[in-house]
Amino acid sequence: MSWRKTVRLFWPAILMLATSCGPASPRNGEEGTQPVVSGTFGSKPVVAIPAGKPGRTPRITVLSTGSGRRTLPGDVVLADVDIRCWTGNRPYMSTFDANQPTTVVFDGRQVSETWRRSLIGHPAGSRVMLVGPAADALGPNLPQGAVPPADTLVVVFDILGGYPPDARLVGRTLPVVPGDLTPADPPRVLIDGSGREVVAGAKVILQYVTASWPSRAVVDSSYRRGGPAAFTLRPGTVPPAWLDALTGQHVGVRLAVPAPGEEPRLYVIDILDTITPQP
Numbered sequence: 001m002s003w004r005k006t007v008r009l010f011w012p013a014i015l016m017l018a019t020s021c022g023p024a025s026p027r028n029g030e031e032g033t034q035p036v037v038s039g040t041f042g043s044k045p046v047v048a049i050p051a052g053k054p055g056r057t058p059r060i061t062v063l064s065t066g067s068g069r070r071t072l073p074g075d076v077v078l079a080d081v082d083i084r085c086w087t088g089n090r091p092y093m094s095t096f097d098a099n100q101p102t103t104v105v106f107d108g109r110q111v112s113e114t115w116r117r118s119l120i121g122h123p124a125g126s127r128v129m130l131v132g133p134a135a136d137a138l139g140p141n142l143p144q145g146a147v148p149p150a151d152t153l154v155v156v157f158d159i160l161g162g163y164p165p166d167a168r169l170v171g172r173t174l175p176v177v178p179g180d181l182t183p184a185d186p187p188r189v190l191i192d193g194s195g196r197e198v199v200a201g202a203k204v205i206l207q208y209v210t211a212s213w214p215s216r217a218v219v220d221s222s223y224r225r226g227g228p229a230a231f232t233l234r235p236g237t238v239p240p241a242w243l244d245a246l247t248g249q250h251v252g253v254r255l256a257v258p259a260p261g262e263e264p265r266l267y268v269i270d271i272l273d274t275i276t277p278q279p
Contacts, residue, residue: 034131035086035154037063041127042277044096045082045156049089054152058114058132063156066125071162076227077104077119078160078205081139086131086152099237101160101203104139105226115139124161129154160203160275165227167272168207169193169252174223175268177211181256183264187245190268193252198274200247203232205273213264228272239265246271 033052039045041064071077080101083092095101104111104119114136118128130137135149147153168174169191181188198204205228210220222229231238233246241259249255251274257267 034059034061035129037127037129037156041066041125041158042080042275044094045127045158047082047084047089047154047156049086049154054086054131056133058130058136060114060118061129061131062122063127063129066123066127066159068124068161070123071120071159073120074106074164075120075162076165076167077106077162078102078228078230079104079119080158080160082156083137084154085147086154092147092153099232099234101230101232102139103226103229105165112136112139118155118157119159120162122159124159126157126159128157128159130157131155160230161205161273163205163228163272166223167228169254169270169272172254172270175207175209175254175270177209177216177218177266177268178256179216181258181266183213183258183260183266185256185258187241187258188256189249189253190256191252191254193250193254193271195251195271196274196276198233198246198249198251198271199276200233200243201277203230203275203277204246204271205230205275207270207272209268211266213266216266219265239267241265241267242269245269 033050036048037045078101080095082094082096084090085092114130114132118130122128131154133149134147134151134153137153137155207222207228209218211217212219233243239259241257245255245257249271251271253271255269257269259265
């Protein structure tokens, strides 16, 4: 399986490990109680489930407020997400475990109202909790049949940021593959940047174009997928050629990254933002 398929199929791959959350809905009139979440933004949350009943009405709580740009309607929102079952506090899925943040595209496709309220209107760097029945709390691309709709889920979002679908380097055109680039070439800086430095293990927000060799035909791009994407710079989460090429670069850089091998590829990458891992 190619790295790209691995990245884009992480939801169902983790769902294979999920089980039914079990009944947790209270009787009519019972008042919901609130989980306690500890840990800092950027680290996997530790969730303590209280002994009481969760309540039937979805509840959204801002656990901490970031200092970044506020997400707007129409943005592509990038976030780490941890989902667990109320009953037994059983893990359901977590992008923290997969080292791959999720991308939520608000382009008119099916995104639940609870996810919209949890992700839109909050500054980047915010941690938000959603508690509610699976019918309301499951996000896009998560099959509704994977858990009974009445089972209660606890969803913790770390909002990395919201970006316009066509986000690009300021004043620059969209990236294209240079006509003289070959898989044998070293990485090449096309546009310099002076923003924050990208370090190993950091999350990077990118727009990218992927072309095959020797046809130079575009076979993948973040634009085709709806907008910017977030990646963690660790082995297995990005193409190997990206690890060395992106580490040490700065926000604002446009980089051409050839990738030799059995399936040669040519990449052009715009580094829009980076988030350094918490110590």
